[in-house]
Amino acid sequence: MGDKHLTVMSRRAELIGASLALALLVASLAGIAELNSALLLFLSLSTVSTAAFVFARTQGMLAPIVFGCLGLAILVSAHVSGLIASAEQAAVLTLGGVAFGVAGAVLVGGQMLRQASKDLEASRAELSNFMDSPHILWRATPDAKVDLYNRRYSELVGRQHADAISAEDWLADFHPADGSVAIAEIRAAMEGTLPFQTKMRLRHADGSYRWMSLTGNPTFDAAGELRAYYGSTVDIHDEVTAREEAQCLREELEKSQAELINFVDSVPQILWRCSIDAKVDFYNKRFTEVLGRDWRKVIERQDWIEDFHPDDRGWYLERVRETFAAGVELKATVRLRQADGSYRWTALIGRPLLDADGKAIRYYGGTTDIHDEVMAREELQATRAALEASRAEVEFFANSVPHILWRANARGEILSFNARVREVTGIDGNCLREGRRYLEIIHPKDRDAFCEAVDVAVTNQTQASVQARVRQHDGSYRWMHFYERPVTSPSGEIQRFGGSVDIHEEVLLREELLRIREELERGRAELENFADSVPHIQWRLNEEDRVDYLNRQYTEFTGHSREDAIANQTWADRYHPDDIAMAWGHFRRAAETGEDRVNFEYRLQHKDGGYRWVRLSGRAIRSPDTGRIVRWYGGTIDAQEEVLAQAQLQELLATLEQRVEERTAELLRSQARYASLFDVSNMTFAEMDFSATQPRLEALKQQAVTDLRAYFGQHPGELKELLSLIRTVRVNEALARLLGYADLAELVSNPPAQNASDGEDVLLRQLEMAFHGEDHIDGRTVLIGKNGLEIPVYFTVNRLPDGIHLSSHLNLTEQERVEGLRRAAQDELARANRAATIGAFSASIAHELNQPISSMVMDTQTGLRWLRREPLQTAPAEKILERLARTAQRVADIVHRTRENIVVGRRVARTLDLARLIRQTRDLLEDDLRRSDITLRVDCPASDLDVRGDPVELQQVLVNLINNAADAMREQAERRIVTVSASRADETVTVTVSDTGPGIAEEHYEKLFQPFFTTKATGIGMGLQICRAAIEAAGGTLVAENGPSGGARFSFTLLRPEPIPCEPTAGAQ
Structure with missing residues (x-):
């Protein structure tokens, strides 16, 4: 608009300037001597002409006629006044004014056209924005x-x-x-x-x-x-929905009001209400039931006194007048005429409703039949005096309720507060009313919303409802709900009555409920992630025999969508046809016999199309009312390797010599006798946060570090710094109880490395797991509890997202005892084998088979205890089964190689990774050595240690050398360390097994590798002879010597495989 006015003003200035110049010209032509007169007359005519043309475009043809008459009047006036002396002067002035008017109109019209075009474009833009409205x-x-x-x-x-x-x-x-x-x-x-x-x-x-x-x-x-x-x-969807909800609330309100009326009409007393002039305006239905008169007609006629005994009417009316005039409580004992015409003594009580000035404005009361009581006491005492007046009903009500109440006029100005306001805020109500000081007790952050809600309600004369924090007398703030509604008195005056309810606890509970809901959602998500992370299938069966839950492992195992399996109940299609009836039979038998558990094996179709043996374990949940099964919860684990291993084990055991078979059976019986003496403790869990170590581990990868253990061996300070970043996040109560802690927080606050005897080594293994991207490790350790309590455990650690490591522990205290008995049995068996050995070759077979078979027996017993434990713990059992399968394969390989040697004396040599074989051997022996307080250290490159040889024989060599080193140090009190190191040269790889024991005696050097020579009381003297034969068969050498710092050192050297030449390609040919 500013640009438009500037443009019009500039056009007007141009027009006025042109008018002045043209006026001078016309005056000279017309011969008018007085320039001022000529100029005035010309401007008048030109202005009239311009206005005529402009208004002709907007107001039609009427405008030029009007303005033409106006111009003629100007000329006539000029002629009469002597400004125009002749007709020629008038004509010249008229033509000049008209011509200038036309020019002015053209200029103004062009300006209006340009402005109209701009307005049109603005209107189009505004219309486009309007059309894009929501x-x-x-x-x-x-x-x-x-x-x-x-x-x-x-x-x-x-x-x-x-x-x-x-x-x-x-x-x-x-x-x-x-x-x-x-x-x-x-x-x-x-x-x-x-x-x-x-x-x-x-x-x-x-x-x-x-x-x-x-x-x-x-x-x-x-x-x-x-x-x-x-x-x-x-x-208007939300509005319609809100109206429907409001209608439901109104119906509930009406229902509540009806219940209130029914309650009032159901009490066994007559209830009444009357004005200060004793006009009754309310009775409940009990009035008609007792007195036999229609309460509506009594109110209409106001003849309620007729129901009183004639002797009581006079004094009662007098008492009513006195009581009502005094505004006190009315109490009287009168005789009322009953429906059958008799009179009964009745206690009548009325309490006044007082206004702000303490004046009674209405009475509420009731009657109680005390006829029997009065008749019993009539001979003993006269009618007692009326009860003392009590406080006014309104004041009693207003000041007794635990809420702030107030009354305001139609403008929202508060007229009065009840006494509760002083109790809550510590400020007198009269002080709060002055100048709206009550706003000062509203929290500053809630004050604007409070004022807005009240102002809108007062302006529209509607009900106000708002929540705000109110300052208490002690200075604190509490949430309160304010409500106010307008009420029209019979005289037409509008007053507003309001109150406030303390909802602080409700608000806090809502916030707490919201927090609990969020925590519940996080817990539910964590539980779902946990269920999907376990390495076996989890399922749930409802009382209709329909599976309504399967975890992600079901899809990973079967290749079948778990959503489709649940929706279409096609999960049973993956069962082997021969096993379906058997599986359902287990569930039906449990339901019939009252058993709560099922355990059986069946074949399940794998995603590769074949069937694999699996083990199903389920637990029933019964209704506490009917005892019927309403849910089945369970899991299914892959048992294929175990079933095959058991079958292979039976086949291998059947081929052993009778003597070994008898000793093994005796050992099994011994193990079975002791197994019943021990119970497996509950699993314990702990979560540790390794996320702070991730950046440093990534940096080490960037530095091309491959052997993390070797690197930290050279930089122990960095290891200490990295271990300090690890913190315990959470432990369960089972772990705290196991370690003797009553407070979980006390256990969590301990540095993780201090919770185990080899805590730093366990944490280093976890760092290696994260560094190499592995997801699981396990092993044995000794946990350190409160007051130095030591608990031997088998632990497993799983790497979860966000750098969290979840560890579980199995108490091996009882198992250690069984292990000691097993060792004693092993020693006895070794002595029997030595005594029964006929030749070196037979002794070598027993020597090689004794250790893996014993390990298999122990692992089998341990696995059975895990599988029989409630609740079922599958992860440790699966680990034991995997180790059992590897040991069984090792036994099979030994037997197969022995048979091959017996028949043709050949060994199978192939290229193998010696570093990997050393680590596998460490995992195999580390737990047994740790129980004997012997530390096994491995120092070898992570890769590039390929050699040619028989992997079974080479592992047997490593096992024998490490066990010999451990046996040599068992009598030492401290510093019992076995170190396995490996290094490579251009064509060879050298492995050294050293210990910190007493070393090799001088007189024993020449006899070390002779058959049947041993320095151990229970040895058979074939271990080193077998080791040397195996190494030499692989083209290597085995030597023994004492280390420079003490202890024995056995080293063997193997040839590295020759590189395979690349064949020339067709293009090269």
Whole structure:
């Protein structure tokens, strides 16, 4: 608008300047001597002419006529006044004024045209913005065809933007129950060219329906004919839903009011209410039931005194007048006439309702039949005096309720508070009323919302409801709910009554509930992640024998979607046909016999198409009322390797010599006798956060570090720093109880490295697991509890997302005892074998088979205890089964190689990774050595240690050398360390096994590798002879010597495999 006014003002300045110049010219031509007179006359005529042309464009032809008459009047006046002396002067002035007026009109008209073009462009832009509003805008023809609508309609209903929508197409977007009615209303309105407004449910693009308000207004052309309807469609779904909820609340309120009326009418007393002039305006139904008169007619006639005994009427009326005038409680004992005409003594009590000045304005009361009591006491005492007056009902009520109450006028100005306001805020109500000081006790952050809600309610005379924090007398703030509603008195005066309810605890409970819900959601997500992380199938079966839950492992194992298996119940299709009836038989038998557990093996189809043996374990949940099974929870683990290993083990054991078989059976019987003496303790869990170590581990990878243990051996300070970043996040109560802690926080606060005897080594293994991207490690250690308590455990560690390591522990205290007995049995068996050995070759077979078979027996017993434990713990059992399978394979390889040697004396040599073989041997022996307080250290490159040889024989060599080193140090009190190191040269790899024992005696050097030479009381003297034979068969050498710092050192050297030459390609040929 500012630019427009500047443009018009500049045009006006140009016009005035031209007028002045032209006025001088015309005056000279007309011969008017007085320049001022000529100029005044010319400007008058030109202004009239310009206005005539301008208004002719906007007001029609009437404007030029009016302004023409005005110009003529000016000329006549000029002639009469002597300004124009002749007709020639008048003509010249007239033509000049008209010509200038036309020029001015042209200039003004051009300016108006340019301004109109700008206004048109602005209107188009505004219309485009208006059409992109968040509401549906449309235009419809008189035949109900929508020929224009904005993009919002297409976005909501998912309809492609078209030129026009017919009434039938429009109807298709409406809810079937609303479309016909809405279209009929619209067409009826269009036939009468009337505005319309209707509501219906409109289908949205996602298929849902929402309530919409459809409003249309007609527009007409210049002839008054209907041109089109313009309208909008607004989403009122929330409003309609709110109204429906409000209707439900009103119905509940009416129901509550009806219950209140029923309650009042059900009490066994007559209840009444009367004004200060003793006019009764309320009785409950008990009045008619007792006195036999219609309470409505009694109120209408106000003849209630007729129901009193004639002797009681006079004094009672007098007492009523006195009591009501005094505004005190009314108490009287009178005789009331009953429905049968008799009179009964009745206690009548009325309490006053007082106004703010303490004046009684109404009485509430009731009657109680005390006829029997009065008759019993009538001979002993006269009627007692009326009870003392009590406080006014209104004041008693207002000051006794635990809420702040107030009364305000129609303008929202508070007139009074009850006494509760002082108890809550510590400020007198009169002080709070002055100048709206009550706003000072509202929390500053809630004050604006509070004022806005109250002001809106006062302006609209509606009910106010708002929550805000109120400052208490001690300075603290508490949440309170304020409500205020207008009430119209019989005189028409509007007053507002309000109150506040302390909802602080409710708000805190809602916040706590929200926090608990969020925690529950996190716990549910964590539980789901945990269920999907376990390495076996978990399932749930409902009472209808339908599986309603399967974890992710089901899909990973079977290749079948668990969602499809649950939806279509196709999970049973993966069972082997021969096992389905057997599986259901177990569940039916459990239901019939009352058992709560099922355990059986069956074949399940694997994702590769074949069937694998699995073991199912399930537990039933029964209804506490009926005892019926309502749920089955269970898991299914892969038992293929175990079943095959058991079968292979039976086949291998059947081929052993009778003597070994008898000794093994005796050992099994011994193990079985002791197994029943021990119970497996509950599993314990702990979570440790390794996330802070990740950046440093990644940096080491960037530095091309491959052997993390060797690197930290050279940089122990960095290891200490890295271990300090690890912290314990959470432990369970079982672990705390195991370690003697009553407080979980005390255990969590301990540095992780201090919780185990080899804590730093266990943490280093976990760092290696994270460094190499592995997900699981296990092993044995001794946990250090409170007051130095030591607990031997078998532990497993699983790496979870976000750098969390979850460790579980199995108490091996009882197992250690069994292990000691097993060792004693092994020693006895070794002595028996030595005594029964006939030759070196037979002794070598027993020597090689004794250790793996004993390990298999122990692992089998341990695995059985894990599988029989409740609840079922599958992860440790699976680890034991994997180790059992490897040991069984090792036994099979020994037997196979022995048979091959017996038949043809050949050995199978192949290229193998000696570093990997050393680490596997460490994992095999580390637990047994740790129980003997012997530390096994491995120092070898992570890779590039390939050699040619028999892996079974080379591992047997490593086992024998490490066990010999351990046996040599068992009598030492401290510093018992076995070190296995490996190094490579150009063509060879050297492995050294050294110890910190007493070393090799001088007289024993020449006899070390002779058969049957031993320095151990229970030895057979074949171990080193077997080791040397194996190494020499592989093309290497085995030597023994004492180390420079003490202890024995055995070293063997093997040849590295020759590189395979690359064959030339066809192109090279």
